[in-house]
Amino acid sequence: MFTLVHQDKNGKARLGKLVTEHGEIDTPTFMPVGTHATIKGLYPKDVEEAGAQIMLSNTYHVFLRPGMDVIRKAGGLHKFISWGKPILTDSGGYQVFSLALLRKLSDKGVEFQSHIDGFKHFLTPEDVIDIQSDLGSDIMMPLDECVHYPCTKDHGEVAMKRTVIWAKRSHKHMLEHKKNGPTRKQLLFGIVQGATYEDLRWVCAKELIDIDFDGYSIGGVSVGEPSDLIYNILDFTAGLLPQGKPRYAMGIGYPADIVEAVDRGIDMFDCVVPTRYGRNGTAFTSGGKIPIRNAPYAEDFKPLDEQCSCYVCKNFSRAYLRHLFNAQEMLGLTLLSLHNVYFFLDLTRNIREAIKQDKFKEFKKIFLKRYNESFSS
């Protein structure tokens, strides 16, 4: 399923290819996030044209609304949302912890109240596999327990151990699915937890590797801890994982985070940042972030990013985009979201090109220097 194509001669950055039922994914890859069965404000055709090879869909949101009945009758998530390329679904665990009202955890599973209508649900790790099987995602995640930062070691250990137990049950249930059901090619990743404690991460990684998942996610990062700590956890945890399997840093991140994580051997990323910032009027560019509402852009007829070849940069000026935000026009939100998604996808394209040429360290240096310079033109 995964081929490690090349590793940069001067570091840990890796080039890979992941084969799924709905298509191939070149890694390092960025996955735009579709929360409510939509990448907010964007037509699937435009996301595909921007170069996305895979998207992430949140199981929790789709499970609650429109609900699994509708998805099953639609013939799965791909058909429902009209996305022909691969989809990775999360387990919904993170949203249960961050969004749901009143949750109760036990080894058996998780009980929670919907944040939409207060309705109570109970889900076991097996249920979560069943749901993702019905969604028809190409890559599934097992139910895990994600802790926030800071987190005591005791709490971190309890959550990690439960994550391992649930991972075993999820993997077993998935195998039963494959035995009994129609031939499926859904992949299942294990999620390494353990908060900021290296020994917990070590135990978790070891246990999951024994189960032999199709890939490994690093969970519980970017949950409030400082950047240095994020990078350290990624570095340490990536070092525990097998070379021949994809490594996915869940919820990472900002452009600089992605570059730093690739440098530590991570292959897959997802984040809501491009669309969320786009809706809020902030564009990501090779020269840093642009708050488009600001006065200096009123008569600035340059594109958002002169190095960018996206639809937005080829057709619209900063002045026009600022006007749209000032006039509270929806088009501003969608254009900035599209540019931002393209920017993140283009970043991973450039990263892959640099690794191919064994020049990732050089790329990183130049990119971060330019990106971190305060924007001033």
Next chain:
Amino acid sequence: MFTLVHQDKNGKARLGKLVTEHGEIDTPTFMPVGTHATIKGLYPKDVEEAGAQIMLSNTYHVFLRPGMDVIRKAGGLHKFISWGKPILTDSGGYQVFSLALLRKLSDKGVEFQSHIDGFKHFLTPEDVIDIQSDLGSDIMMPLDECVHYPCTKDHGEVAMKRTVIWAKRSHKHMLEHKKNGPTRKQLLFGIVQGATYEDLRWVCAKELIDIDFDGYSIGGVSVGEPSDLIYNILDFTAGLLPQGKPRYAMGIGYPADIVEAVDRGIDMFDCVVPTRYGRNGTAFTSGGKIPIRNAPYAEDFKPLDEQCSCYVCKNFSRAYLRHLFNAQEMLGLTLLSLHNVYFFLDLTRNIREAIKQDKFKEFKKIFLKRYNESFSS
């Protein structure tokens, strides 16, 4: 500039071709409306792909925000909004009457307060030509006085006479522009006013024809009067206008209105209805209107309109669109807007095809029967 290509043998419906600086327009034509220098929620590329040959932009809104300084520096409206095809601009008069705070009218011009910031502006008919010259629109409208329904004959007569005086000044000013300025190919239409009074319409049309405009608009219709009265005014007024010039029914209308107006010899239409209804969750289809939020669509996996070939109907189900509206997702608004714009453009495409074959009367009968049947499948 305008060629009458064919008139249906069985009625008044006409097929024409209007040549402008930015391209040719096949009539009857529908012009999607871009109020704040954007067709709400839609990328220009998608509107063009849907078949739009011309769009309408509101002078009043653009004049107030971003303002003419920005537009001039951008190199005109086409460049600013990235629309390469023809643009028709209105005079802003209608918005002054319907949106502006505290307006004062005199023969000299109109004073009004911006509805955005309360700032006072004074515009003469000459100013309005200058503004549209700077916008660079392909078809300009002169400042006119539009009355509401009902309107006394005295008031209608005063407004009509002022409209004629302003039309003369506008035309004269436009000729001076062409003499002194760079070679421009902007067209100027006259606007026939006269409320619901045939004798006033007659006088107005006669006076405007003497001036010899590039085309004729019928103003002051669809301002609150019943449908029958709208159709009567259009019928009567169209009959007063020269065969060899395009006829534009301003602000018309709903699908049935467009079909009725074509039957009375009208060539051009504009309306905010497709995008406004789209944002509110109502889709226009060949079988009538669909309020997509309604429960029956929750598990309806058919496209909005099985006869429609738009991006939305080829890719998304009613169930998915309903889900987007229920989840308050922006994508629902933009997809329904796009479908509706396509539906209106497709209607005029089908109308043109029917006229070509001298079958417009038949088309009208079948279309209205199916469209007006209450939606029930």
